[in-house]
Amino acid sequence: MESTIYKKNYPNWDYEEIINEIEIFLKIYEKRPISNNKGGMKFPHAFGLYFILKKINPSLVIESGVFKGQSTWIIENTLPNAEIICLDIDLSKREYISKKAKYSNLDFKFQDLSKIPENTLVLFDDHVNHLNRIKEAYFFGIKNIILDDNYKSNSGDFQTIKQSFEKYSFNHxxxxxxxxxxxxxxxxxxxxxxxxxxxxxxxxxxxxxxxxRDHSLNKNEFKNIDKIIKTYYEFPPIIPQNSNTEVPLLDQANEQLKDYLNELSVYNHLTFIELK
Ligand SMILES: C[S@@+](CC[C@H](N)C(=O)[O-])C[C@H]1O[C@@H](n2cnc3c(N)ncnc32)[C@H](O)[C@@H]1O
Incomplete structure (x- = not known):
């Protein structure tokens, strides 16, 4: 198993710029509709999602994996002018329902995405095999992808791209x-x-x-996925984590993050991918 992080053509988002955004994001996050989003995104991933969305500024965001609706709310409040399509095979768990998003319980791969803007971004937080999801996005011509839970080897509940880089096959x-x-x-x-x-x-x-969700990695599989990836960037954790991550944004939680201390260690390598 390799222990280094897969990195490819990092965007020029420097740490100072990212850290400065925390203060702006805090003002949004304190108004979130769901205070305990157990089973969904916590502060580090919500912030990563916000930052990447702001940078890419897509006119259409497709979210696969809605759950209670917290991440939908973050998308809506980060990009008020973007169109949003929300997919979940079980829409009954929603507590926040967006007035502007279009909802569907049909899997991403069965959607009609024949007419979508060039700068569309898809957020996968549905715990479906990342290798399949990346191939499907490529098929639909979607270049911008955010993977929420990009688990490392021996963790998580499905095959991720990070595990695939580490030559780990997920056994459910x-x-x-x-x-x-x-x-x-x-x-x-x-x-x-x-x-x-x-x-x-x-x-x-x-x-x-x-x-x-067992997956058995074929020896050529990662190479073929790597061929279609232009950028692979694991968004850094806010504070140090005890696993192989990017350099954290801060050495420790500061005063402004005091209300979210219990959320700061919930980090599973939220990742931005740009396809060729
Ligand atoms: C981790 S939760 C999503 C959390 C949400 N994004 C948040 O941060 O608040 C995963 C969700 O994926 C949904 N799901 C499972 N399989 C799916 C599929 N094939 N397509 C879309 N959603 C799926 C589950 O029903 C569940 O609501």
Whole structure:
């Protein structure tokens, strides 16, 4: 396993500029609609998302993985003029619902993205295999990608690009209840296949694949992904973390961050990618 960070053509965003934005972001973040976003973004990733969005300034943002809606709110408040498309296979968890975003529970790869602006940006926070998501974005001609949880090896719940660089294949350790649920869906699918002549299992198979997220890296896979990537940039953590990260923005939390101390260690290598 390699321990260095994958880096490619870093944007010219210097630390001073990023640190100066923290103060501006704090004024936005204190108005967030969901104070406890357990299972969603915390301060370090919310700030990274804000900073990258401001820099890229896309006219369309596609968000895959909405959950309670906190990240939708951040997108909306960072880029008030951008169009927003929000995707989640389960939209029932939303607590914040944007008036301007268009919502859909259809997977990203099944969307009609035949007419989208050149500078579209997609945020993947849906815990779907990053290698597949990057290939799908490339297919749709979307160049700007933010990956929320870009877990390192031996962590997370799906195959990430960071793990792929480290030559780590993700093996999904499922809880017994989840295995039985998947078995139920699979038996249901097979029964329909046997008894319903016109039944087409494509969507259900996709659903089941996403429940057991094992990935076995092919030796050429990372090289082929690397070929289509122009920029790969892991947004730095705010304060030092005990893992292989970029240099943190600050040595320690300062006075202005005192309300978010418990959020500052929640960091999983939020990453910006620009495709060729
Ligand atoms: C980590 S949460 C998203 C958190 C949210 N972005 C935030 O920061 O507040 C992941 C979400 O992805 C959704 N999800 C799972 N599979 C998906 C898929 N194939 N497409 C879109 N969303 C999916 C889940 O239903 C869940 O709501």
């Amino acid at each position: 350790q499922l809880k017994i209840t989840s295995i039985f649920k998947t078995l139920f869906f699979f038996v249901k699918l097979l029964s329909k296949k046997i008894f319903v002549k016109k039944f087409n299992a494509h969507k259900e198979l996709n659903f089941i694949t996403n429940r057991i």
